[in-house]
Structure formats: C-alpha cells, structure tokens
Amino acid sequence: MSDPPRVARAGPILRRMSRPLLVGCAAGFSGDRTDAARPVVDTLLARGGPACLVFETLAERTLALAQLAREANPQAGYEPLLDEMLAPVLADCLARGIRIVGNFGAANPRGAARRVLALAGELGARRPRVAVVEGDDLSAPGHRALLLQALREAGTPLDPDGDDAAAQAVGAGAAGGDIASANAYLGAEGIAQALRAGADVVVTGRVADPSLTVGPALAHFGWAADDWDRLARATMAGHLLECGAQVSGGYYADPGFKDVPDLAHVGFPIAEIDADGGCVVFKADGTGGCVDEHTVKEQLLYELHDPAAYLTPDVVADISTAAVEQVGPDRVRLAGVRGHPRPARLKALVFRRTGWLAEGEISYAGPGAEARARLAAQVLRERWGEGGPLRLDLLGVCSVFGDDAGRALAASPVGDARDVRLRAATRQPTRAAAERLAREVTALYTCGPAGGGGVRTALRERLGSLACLVPRERVPTRVEIVS
Amino acid sequence: MSLDEPGTVPLRWAAHGRTGDKGNRSNISVIAWHPALYPLLLEQVTEDAVARLFAARRPARVARHALPTLHALNFVLDEVLDGGVNDALNLDSHGKTLSFHLMTLPLQVPAALRRCLKIPALPAEAPSG
Numbered sequence: 001m002s003d004p005p006r007v008a009r010a011g012p013i014l015r016r017m018s019r020p021l022l023v024g025c026a027a028g029f030s031g032d033r034t035d036a037a038r039p040v041v042d043t044l045l046a047r048g049g050p051a052c053l054v055f056e057t058l059a060e061r062t063l064a065l066a067q068l069a070r071e072a073n074p075q076a077g078y079e080p081l082l083d084e085m086l087a088p089v090l091a092d093c094l095a096r097g098i099r100i101v102g103n104f105g106a107a108n109p110r111g112a113a114r115r116v117l118a119l120a121g122e123l124g125a126r127r128p129r130v131a132v133v134e135g136d137d138l139s140a141p142g143h144r145a146l147l148l149q150a151l152r153e154a155g156t157p158l159d160p161d162g163d164d165a166a167a168q169a170v171g172a173g174a175a176g177g178d179i180a181s182a183n184a185y186l187g188a189e190g191i192a193q194a195l196r197a198g199a200d201v202v203v204t205g206r207v208a209d210p211s212l213t214v215g216p217a218l219a220h221f222g223w224a225a226d227d228w229d230r231l232a233r234a235t236m237a238g239h240l241l242e243c244g245a246q247v248s249g250g251y252y253a254d255p256g257f258k259d260v261p262d263l264a265h266v267g268f269p270i271a272e273i274d275a276d277g278g279c280v281v282f283k284a285d286g287t288g289g290c291v292d293e294h295t296v297k298e299q300l301l302y303e304l305h306d307p308a309a310y311l312t313p314d315v316v317a318d319i320s321t322a323a324v325e326q327v328g329p330d331r332v333r334l335a336g337v338r339g340h341p342r343p344a345r346l347k348a349l350v351f352r353r354t355g356w357l358a359e360g361e362i363s364y365a366g367p368g369a370e371a372r373a374r375l376a377a378q379v380l381r382e383r384w385g386e387g388g389p390l391r392l393d394l395l396g397v398c399s400v401f402g403d404d405a406g407r408a409l410a411a412s413p414v415g416d417a418r419d420v421r422l423r424a425a426t427r428q429p430t431r432a433a434a435e436r437l438a439r440e441v442t443a444l445y446t447c448g449p450a451g452g453g454g455v456r457t458a459l460r461e462r463l464g465s466l467a468c469l470v471p472r473e474r475v476p477t478r479v480e481i482v483s
Numbered sequence: 484m485s486l487d488e489p490g491t492v493p494l495r496w497a498a499h500g501r502t503g504d505k506g507n508r509s510n511i512s513v514i515a516w517h518p519a520l521y522p523l524l525l526e527q528v529t530e531d532a533v534a535r536l537f538a539a540r541r542p543a544r545v546a547r548h549a550l551p552t553l554h555a556l557n558f559v560l561d562e563v564l565d566g567g568v569n570d571a572l573n574l575d576s577h578g579k580t581l582s583f584h585l586m587t588l589p590l591q592v593p594a595a596l597r598r599c600l601k602i603p604a605l606p607a608e609a610p611s612g
Contacts (some may be wrong), residue, residue: 060505060568060569061568061569180538251501252501254499256600256604257495257499257603258499293516294499294516295555297512297514297555298499298500298501298512298514299501300553301501301503301510301512301514301550301553301555301557302501302503302510302512303503303504303505303510304503304510304557305505305508305510305548305557305559306548306559307548307550307557308548319550319553320550320552321552322550322552322553323553324551325552336552351569354569355568357572389572389573391573393574395574399574400574400580401580401584402539402573402574403539403540403541403565403573403583404565404571404572404573407539408539411539422584423574425570425572425574427570427572434505462569463568463569464566464569464570465506465567465568465569467506
C-alpha cells in the first residue's frame with residue numbers, strides 16, 4: 001500500500017529520516033491526569049532515538065472557556081494545569097532532547113510560552129527554545145466580516161442584532177448572544193516549522209488534534225506537503241493518540257466483557273511512526289491498561305463520521321481499508337490507511353453566549369421512592385407552565401438515555417425504584433429567569449412529596465457553538481520563537 | 484425481534500462500541516468480537532434498526548458506514564443530541580452513554596456462531612433459547 005520512498009526535499013538528513021519517530025501522548029483533554037507524562041517519558045528515554053511528547057488539552061468548548069478566562073485576566077487563558085502537567089518531565093525532556101508539542105496555549109499561547117520559560121528556570125533546567133504557533137484566533141473585530149460570510153455560507157447567518165437564524169440554531173431564540181470565541185483549526189505545518197527552527201517546546205492554540213502528531217512527523221521525516229498517504233497515516237496515528245488513555249484501556253472497561261488490568265494506573269500511549277507514516281501503538285512501561293486490536297479499533301472510529309473521508313487541515317484520511325494487527329504484547333500495528341488531498345477550507349468554530357443554564361436535583365429513597373419522585377416531577381411541570389424548556393430526569397429510572405422532550409421518560413414503565421433522584425434543567429435568556437428553577441426545586445423540600453432530600457442547584461452561563469469553513473489563505477499561520 | 488426469542492442475544496454479546504460527538508451529531512461504532520460475527524452485524528444492525536432504537540431522540544438521519552477490514556460498523560446519527568454539548572439539557576450532553584443503548588439491540592445468532600460470542604457470567608443476562 002505504501003508509495004516508494006521519496007527523497008527529502010529539505011531538512012533532515014537521510015540517516016535520521018529512516019529512523020522511526022516515537023510520539024508519546026501525555027494528555028487527552030484539559031484536566032487529564034498530571035501523573036501520566038512521567039511513565040511515558042521514562043519509556044521514551046528507555047527506547048532511545050528521536051522522540052516527541054504531545055499534550056492535547058483542547059476540547060471544543062475548552063477554548064471558549066479559556067477565551068472568557070483571558071477576558072477576565074489577560075495573563076490567563078492557557079491550560080490551567082500547565083505547571084502540573086509539565087513540571088514532572090520538562091527538565092528531562094530538555095536535557096534528553098524530547099521535543100514537547102501542546103495545544104495548551106488555548107486562548108493565550110504567548111502566556112503559556114512565557115510560563116514554560118519561567119517554569120524551566122524554576123526547575124533549574126536549561127533555557128528552552130519555546131515557539132508559539134498562532135493565527136487560529138478569529139475573535140478580533142478584524143475577522144468579523146470573514147466569520148459572518150462563513151456563517152452565512154454554513155446556513156447559520158449571524159445577524160449582529162441577535163434575532164437571527166444562528167441564534168435559533170444554538171437555541172438562544174431572540175436572546176442572541178455575543179461571540180465569546182472564534183477559532184480556525186490550523187494544521188501541522190506551523191508545528192513542523194517551529195520544530196525545524198529548533199524549538200524544544202511548541203505551544204499552539206487551536207490546531208486539529210491529530211496535527212499535534214503530524215507536525216513532529218513532518219519535521220522529522222521531511223515529507224512533502226502533498227504526500228497524502230504518509231500524511232494520512234501519521235494523521236491516524238495522531239488520532240489514536242489524541243485522547244490519551246482512550247486507546248490503551250481507558251474508557252474501555254466493561255466488566256465481564258472488556259476487562260482491563262490495573263485500570264487505576266492506566267498507561268498513556270506511544271506511537272512508533274515509520275518513514276512511510278505507518279505506526280505501531282503501545283503504552284508506557286510499567287503501567288496498567290492494555291493495547292489490543294479492540295481498544296485500537298474503538299479509538300480509531302471515535303468521533304469519525306465517514307471513515308473514507310476524515311477531514312483534517314493536513315489531509316483527508318481514508319480508513320475504509322485500514323487494518324489493525326497485534327504484533328506483540330500491548331503492541332498493535334495500524335496499516336492500510338490512505339490519503340486524499342486536503343480540504344480547500346479550514347473548519348472554524350464560533351462560540352456565542354446564549355443565555356443561562358439552570359439545574360436542580362432532589363433525591364427520594366426507600367419504599368415508594370419512584371412514585372414520590374414522579375409526583376415531584378409532575379408538580380414542577382405544573383408550576384413551570386409556559387416558562388420555557390424544562391427537562392425532567394429521574395436518575396435511577398430514566399435519565400441520560402432520555403430526551404429533552406421527555407418522550408423516553410413518559411414511555412418508561414412505572415416501577416418501584418428505591419433510590420431515585422429527580423433532576424430538572426432549563427435554558428433561559430436571562431439569569432433571573434434561570435434562577436426561578438432553583439427556587440422551584442428547593443421549594444420541593446417543604447411543598448413537595450414526602451421525604452425529599454439532598455437538593456443541589458447550579459447556574460451557569462451557556463455557550464452555543466456554530467461551525468463554518470474559512471478559506472485557508474485568510475487564516476495564515478504565524479510561528480515565532482518567544483524569548 | 485425481542486430478546487425472548489430463541490437464539491436472540493443482546494448486541495453487547497457480539498460487539499462492542501464507543502460513542503463520539505461533534506455538535507448535534509453522534510457517532511457510534513459497533514465492532515465485532517469475532518470476524519465471523521461481522522456478517523450478522525451487516526445483516527441485522529441496519530440503519531432502520533438503529534433509527535427505531537433511538538426513535539425517542541428523533542434522529543434526522545441515520546447513516547451506516549461498513550468497515551469490512553476492521554469487522555466494524557460506524558453509525559452516524561444526525562440531530563440526536565438535543566442541540567449538542569453546548570445546548571442540550573441532558574446531563575450527558577455529549578451523548579457519550581449512547582453506545583450502551585445501542586448494545587441492547589437484539590441480535591439473532593445461529594447456533595454455529597454462538598462460540599464466537601462473549602457470553603458473560605452475569606445471571607442478569609442469561610441466554611434465552
């Protein structure tokens with residue numbers, strides 16, 4: 001399936017090119033385990049050879065929250081756990097030449113880069129070359145026209161006055177809501193450029209998750225930018241790594257069906273990428289978890305839609321003929337991935353403030369618990385009237401499988417569950433309207449059915465997202481070494 | 484088809500899966516435990532069967548992608564997340580739990596293929612027939 005090897009056009013010398021690249025993953029989301037990186041780095045050091053450590057910390061919503069954090073404090077807006085994630089491994093990585101690539105810059109890559117420099121100093125490590133990759137942030141007023149155009153084309157036109165189709169699409173109705181964040185998904189080129197310039201640490205904002213892995217591979221092997229098959233293979237290696245332990249036994253265990261050894265110490269994954277982009281995935285030495293054909297297949301298909309066209313900024317990857325093969329204990333090879341030319345436009349995600357979410361819960365237990373919880377739900381519904389959307393769940397009877405309209409709950413047979421928690425949720429354009437739900441649930445203490453307890457209420461601002469496509473040339477990537 | 488019919492087992496005995504999401508769209512993989520079970524999945528875990536199972540969610544569209552070299556199916560369910568992670572009032576606004584709903588789908592398994600199933604030692608789901 002692989003093309004004949006090409007001669008590198010520039011950059012790495014052939015001897016280095018032929019050596020596989022190890023890419024370890026130390027985080028799969030913001031808030032991932034901060035003790036994950038150490039065993040990965042120890043394993044990379046034990047194997048020797050060229051290696052890179054990636055941190056993926058930006059879910060869709062994380063960046064919008066980071067942008068709001070930066071608004072509140074201009075020094076903030078990057079991964080809050082940056083210190084905890086990097087401190088255990090930064091000095092060793094710098095001393096032993098393991099490059100670090102992370103999208104932990106979030107809404108403030110320069111802030112994160114400065115923090116990495118300071119942290120290295122505090123750890124007594126050598127001063128690193130830290131690069132930032134920027135250009136993804138489209139929230140400034142200068143990009144507004146571009147976004148409006150892109151959202152119109154996406155079928156969700158954004159009228160700045162708020163009463164518009166986009167607002168409807170995110171459920172805000174006439175409340176509208178202003179833009180909290182807007183970011184394009186950049187690709188691997190900026191990361192590769194930073195690494196070629198000698199960066200020890202590369203800090204990005206929004207890049208496509210697999211690009212965190214493709215960037216180092218591109219820099220290491222010196223592939224051409226249109227070497228679609230190799231780019232696609234490295235992209236799928238990156239896809240396997242991007243959720244951390246999800247490929248190595250995390251998010252997999254199902255006792256009696258899928259048993260995972262030592263899940264409490266599940267190891268994070270490492271991909272050994274060859275000069276053709278093919279990879280073998282394994283996990284950090286001395287850790288729990290497992291890597292087998294089934295864990296790899298689950299992650300391979302995770303968040304994929306058409307398997308023949310996985311769209312990224314770097315390439316359109318095609319896994320419709322992919323195969324996985326166990327090649328050793330906790331080692332699985334991925335093969336058969338093909339690539340097609342990259343999309344002409346980049347995906348961008350726009351988040352808007354769309355009002356408020358209120359939640360309230362109360363528990364009923366013991367004999368008649370379900371009947372009392374159902375009665376409480378009925379009371380809430382009756383009092384709520386035409387107050388806007390009201391979702392009711394009975395935890396322990398029907399909740400997460402249900403729907404906002406309550407069809408599944410209505411269809412669930414009335415039983416005799418003995419430990420039931422009623423949950424109510426609403427979205428409202430204003431804080432005041434949302435707060436009413438908290439009061440109604442709390443009032444179930446004295447005005448509702450017997451024996452209700454453990455009321456908790458929560459209120460938070462909602463962020464609605466809209467996806468659109470922006471022309472690549474309008475979103476240039478900028479790379480800079482920060483000093 | 485129901486689980487009471489002879490030779491019928493929950494899909495969970497024949498396959499495993501994981502849910503992912505993007506916006507208001509959910510994808511659920513169905514991965515055969517054994518290559519020999521894959522034709523059964525192709526035949527019985529259809530777009531219609533999945534749409535029926537998720538009817539309460541009112542999917543706008545259910546698409547199935549077959550992956551014969553992985554012995555797997557990938558389902559894409561449009562507009563089943565009540566607006567998606569940033570909009571739904573569901574506790575699980577990502578819909579991450581949904582793969583285990585799909586795993587309840589009844590599957591008719593010929594006797595010759597029963598050896599390929601993952602039959603749990605759990606009394607709650609004793610095989611019928």
